[in-house]
Amino acid sequence: MTAAESPQVAQRYDPRDVQEKWQARWAELDPFRASEDPADPRERFYLVDMYPYPSGDLHMGHAEAYAIGDALARYHFLRGRNVLHPIGWDAFGLPAENAAIRNDSHPADWTYANIETQAASFRRYAVSFDWSRRLQTCDPEYYRWNQWLFLRFYERGLAYRKGGYVNWCPIDQTVLANEQVINGRCERCGAEVVRRVLTQWYFKITEYADRLLADAAQLEGHWPERVLLMQRNWIGRSEGAEVRFAVEGRDEPVTVFTTRPDTLYGATFFVVAADLPLAEELCAPERLPELRAYVEQVRKLTDIERQSAEREKTGVFLGRYAINPVNDEPIPVWAADYVLPDYGTGAIMAVPAHDQGDLGFARAHGLEVRVVVDTGQPDPAQAGVATVGEGTLVNSGSINGLDKAQAIAAITAILEEKGLGKAAVSYRLRDWLVSRQRFWGTPIPIVHCPSCDEVPVPDDQLPVELPDLRGQDLLPRGVSPLAAAQDWVNVPCPACGEPATRDTDTMDTFVDSSWYMFRYCSPHDTDRPFDPERVRRWAPVDMYVGGVEHAILHLLYARFFTKILYDMGLLDFTEPFTRLINQGQVINCGRAMSKSLGNGVDLGEQIERFGVDAIRLTMIFASPPADDIDWADVRPEAMVKFLARVWRVAADVAAADAAAGPAAAARGTGDAELRRVTHRTIDEVTRLVEAYHLNVAVARLMELVSAARKAIDSGLKARGSAEGPGPADPAVREAAEVLAVLLSLFAPYTAEECWELLGHEPSVALATWPLADPALLVLDTVTCVVQVNGKVRDKLDVPPSITEAELRELALAAPGVLRTLDGRHVSRVIVRPPKLVNIVAA
RNA sequence: GCGGGCGUGGCGAAAUCGGCAUACGCGGCAGGUUUAGGUCCUGUUGGUGGCGACACCGUGGGGGUUCGACUCCCCCCGCCCGCACCA
Numbered sequence A: 001m002t003a004a005e006s007p008q009v010a011q012r013y014d015p016r017d018v019q020e021k022w023q024a025r026w027a028e029l030d031p032f033r034a035s036e037d038p039a040d041p042r043e044r045f046y047l048v049d050m051y052p053y054p055s056g057d058l059h060m061g062h063a064e065a066y067a068i069g070d071a072l073a074r075y076h077f078l079r080g081r082n083v084l085h086p087i088g089w090d091a092f093g094l095p096a097e098n099a100a101i102r103n104d105s106h107p108a109d110w111t112y113a114n115i116e117t118q119a120a121s122f123r124r125y126a127v128s129f130d131w132s133r134r135l136q137t138c139d140p141e142y143y144r145w146n147q148w149l150f151l152r153f154y155e156r157g158l159a160y161r162k163g164g165y166v167n168w169c170p171i172d173q174t175v176l177a178n179e180q181v182i183n184g185r186c187e188r189c190g191a192e193v194v195r196r197v198l199t200q201w202y203f204k205i206t207e208y209a210d211r212l213l214a215d216a217a218q219l220e221g222h223w224p225e226r227v228l229l230m231q232r233n234w235i236g237r238s239e240g241a242e243v244r245f246a247v248e249g250r251d252e253p254v255t256v257f258t259t260r261p262d263t264l265y266g267a268t269f270f271v272v273a274a275d276l277p278l279a280e281e282l283c284a285p286e287r288l289p290e291l292r293a294y295v296e297q298v299r300k301l302t303d304i305e306r307q308s309a310e311r312e313k314t315g316v317f318l319g320r321y322a323i324n325p326v327n328d329e330p331i332p333v334w335a336a337d338y339v340l341p342d343y344g345t346g347a348i349m350a351v352p353a354h355d356q357g358d359l360g361f362a363r364a365h366g367l368e369v370r371v372v373v374d375t376g377q378p379d380p381a382q383a384g385v386a387t388v389g390e391g392t393l394v395n396s397g398s399i400n401g402l403d404k405a406q407a408i409a410a411i412t413a414i415l416e417e418k419g420l421g422k423a424a425v426s427y428r429l430r431d432w433l434v435s436r437q438r439f440w441g442t443p444i445p446i447v448h449c450p451s452c453d454e455v456p457v458p459d460d461q462l463p464v465e466l467p468d469l470r471g472q473d474l475l476p477r478g479v480s481p482l483a484a485a486q487d488w489v490n491v492p493c494p495a496c497g498e499p500a501t502r503d504t505d506t507m508d509t510f511v512d513s514s515w516y517m518f519r520y521c522s523p524h525d526t527d528r529p530f531d532p533e534r535v536r537r538w539a540p541v542d543m544y545v546g547g548v549e550h551a552i553l554h555l556l557y558a559r560f561f562t563k564i565l566y567d568m569g570l571l572d573f574t575e576p577f578t579r580l581i582n583q584g585q586v587i588n589c590g591r592a593m594s595k596s597l598g599n600g601v602d603l604g605e606q607i608e609r610f611g612v613d614a615i616r617l618t619m620i621f622a623s624p625p626a627d628d629i630d631w632a633d634v635r636p637e638a639m640v641k642f643l644a645r646v647w648r649v650a651a652d653v654a655a656a657d658a659a660a661g662p663a664a665a666a667r668g669t670g671d672a673e674l675r676r677v678t679h680r681t682i683d684e685v686t687r688l689v690e691a692y693h694l695n696v697a698v699a700r701l702m703e704l705v706s707a708a709r710k711a712i713d714s715g716l717k718a719r720g721s722a723e724g725p726g727p728a729d730p731a732v733r734e735a736a737e738v739l740a741v742l743l744s745l746f747a748p749y750t751a752e753e754c755w756e757l758l759g760h761e762p763s764v765a766l767a768t769w770p771l772a773d774p775a776l777l778v779l780d781t782v783t784c785v786v787q788v789n790g791k792v793r794d795k796l797d798v799p800p801s802i803t804e805a806e807l808r809e810l811a812l813a814a815p816g817v818l819r820t821l822d823g824r825h826v827s828r829v830i831v832r833p834p835k836l837v838n839i840v841a842a
Numbered sequence B: 001g002c003g004g005g006c007g008u009g010g011c012g013a014a015a016u017c018g019g020c021a022u023a024c025g026c027g028g029c030a031g032g033u034u035u036a037g038g039u040c041c042u043g044u045u046g047g048u049g050g051c052g053a054c055a056c057c058g059u060g061g062g063g064g065u066u067c068g069a070c071u072c073c074c075c076c077c078g079c080c081c082g083c084a085c086c087a
Helices: A015-029 A060-078 A092-101 A106-125 A140-153 A205-219 A226-233 A261-266 A276-282 A283-302 A305-306 A356-365 A404-418 A534-536 A551-568 A605-608 A611-620 A634-660 A670-692 A694-718 A732-744 A747-756 A805-813 A815-820
Strands: A044-049 A083-084 A157-168 A174-176 A194-203 A237-247 A254-258 A268-273 A313-324 A329-335 A347-350 A421-427 A446-449 A453-456 A490-491 A499-502 A544-548 A580-585 A586-588 A782-788 A791-798 A826-832 A836-841
Touching: A015 A106, A015 A605, A015 A634, A015 A747, A044 A421, A044 A534, A044 A805, A060 A083, A060 A544, A060 A580, A060 A586, A060 A605, A060 A611, A060 A670, A092 A106, A092 A499, A106 A305, A106 A605, A140 A157, A140 A356, A140 A453, A205 A226, A205 A421, A205 A551, A226 A551, A237 A261, A237 A404, A254 A261, A254 A268, A254 A347, A254 A421, A261 A404, A268 A276, A268 A313, A268 A356, A276 A283, A276 A313, A276 A329, A283 A313, A283 A329, A313 A356, A404 A421, A421 A605, A499 A747, A544 A611, A580 A782, A605 A611, A611 A694, A611 A747, A634 A694, A634 A732, A634 A747, A670 A694, A670 A732, A694 A732, A732 A747, A782 A805, A782 A815, A791 A815, A805 A826, A805 A836, A815 A836
Parallel strands: A044 A083, A044 A544, A268 A329, A544 A580, A782 A836
Antiparallel strands: A157 A174, A157 A194, A237 A254, A237 A313, A237 A421, A268 A347, A313 A329, A446 A453, A446 A499, A490 A499, A782 A791, A826 A836
């Protein structure tokens, strides 16, 4: 029997032909709207795909991410849950602004045009969004709540302004948060970041460092392990002690942080970050010119140069001595750039014998290296390798002979007793720098008044809307373009009414994305950022789908916001995303797609060629969700073929029904063998989807299609001789229906076509997920593998209920076993009924 | 350097608990349909040896535990990711 001969199906199936038809029907049906009815008995499920940045049309990466999210969302819909699956746009940001400068237009033009393009693409891509909740962060109705939240943070001391070293991107002409600097480069444009001293707004995320760390335990097992790990590393908690050193010529002692207070006797010099005002303070007057020259030199270095560990360690002696508090020994004070100004206190006690960085400095400048922990390893002064392991304290007065842990406890106790220090914790995490010197973002709702200083804009004056700037007005000048908008900047002080000026910076766009998942719950609320009642119903997000590139930035910030909102009493949970799955990247020929490599693949083109269903299926089938997909390795045409096979099963059933009159066949009857396959498929696909093994789920569907095909063809071949079930068999219809519903997770158009062919309406989206009949999952015979010394020598068909004794006897008599044994002595028989027997022979 | 992850056919990948390695797909091969090519359909496809029944080898390498190891343990090699003077 061949396709060409088949009387059942003459026409060919092209999945591209049915897309428009179903888009129109779905728009009418609106099947995915989440219900807010508190009386709705369905279990709620909240699934969020990370919202896109509207940089143009959707691309291959979006196609993968949303195919995964949509499959899961549709699964929960079909399981009868009240699913919230919203979409929005991360619509503020630099590219819009740069486009506006190029085109002499307003960033909003570019932004909203791209959003419309993407929205249309999402509809074509058949993603099951609740479109009524769509949000865009550049809408004043959205960003006014950024401002509202900023003011609440401000009231709590969590938003504050301070001067200090910041990361400045010379291309984008704005400051960046620490998290946005990757290997010393701007994460957006790749330019080398330089350090500048500026007064900026910060969110006090460091105050939440411990909670961010502790609550990560709740996410264990539900978030990818590496994301949790990256967050833990980023927060970088270290335990140690603060030690106060008196310094000649200064009244106040200088505090240092150390993780190794046990090595205090080994401190042979003292270093302060050269570019900290403290360095000048500590410097002997005659050494000042030298220090200043050095600092000048340091400033010229980029962060990349400065942080290179191979570089010779430079520094200058400040002509002063600090007093080691445990032995009153004077140690020289140096200024150097290997000590960072913004970690710990910006000053350290240097223990060259037991710290590699300090050792490098000591060797470069001829400073003493004194071993105080005997680790049994070679002398660091000779070997050039600091010893950091366990050992016994030596040269350390009262703590001699103790081990590392004992010594840390002892020294800490001594310091505390004498008021010279205490146990302390330090974090690598810095406060989140949120102000930006660019236009297309949320204005910071603060007014600067000559007499009242910082004055919050009153809530009833929110939103502070952006002024109407466009084109050249937006050129980066090192200060925010907002500063040039005189009409906008000059306002009466909300407190005293005298002339004052608005803060001209805008917020980091990561502020927008730190709480959008709550806004989705009541996106049209005009009185507050979100309705706590509704958020309580939906949130936290049950499933969050997005790329691992946000492992630190967005996810850390969103967790931070959630904790603040919890503290404000607006949420009753402390973690925003219960479960997280990362999708991999779509690459091409082994590399990320890029214009410069010319290996880009256009999503729209792929869809034109193969249709939406085939592209979605390609994404899902290629690999597990978290793995990268190399587009050079996949064959969308194979998916087109598969879809046509599925369709042909449904079409054959429909044709057989038409020939036989109205199908009266009873459910639950028909070919038993096919029914078993169908129900096993239901069972397995359900389990696989629950475990996110979507690629394997598709493989199971392919097997079901093959089984259905065989059942149909064998019946046709028989022609009255009743050799096989044929297309009219109820089991075949059952298989086709199950197939349509299960397939709808991945290929909604084809699923709809099949569902319709099988006589159902209006949409497979309103179908129910099938339940496997347990009776059909039990096999009446099982293949038992019989091994001799671990090698398969025979196979037996046995009933699943076979006893150990019976199976043992059968196995020992199996021909393959007898042949292999060839009279050898059987020393042991391991029987695992009903699937395996292993015979151990001499 | 530190931390983490991963190595399975020619390729993408499967393998609940330690129990038939390579499901499913791609590619290849053979056949059918076709005037031909393509499409489509069917079969086949880890390696070596053998006409064959079969035998041996085989999940990066080496060792171990076990009746039995892709799976657990130790050592090594390779690749990927994160952090990288954080005191």
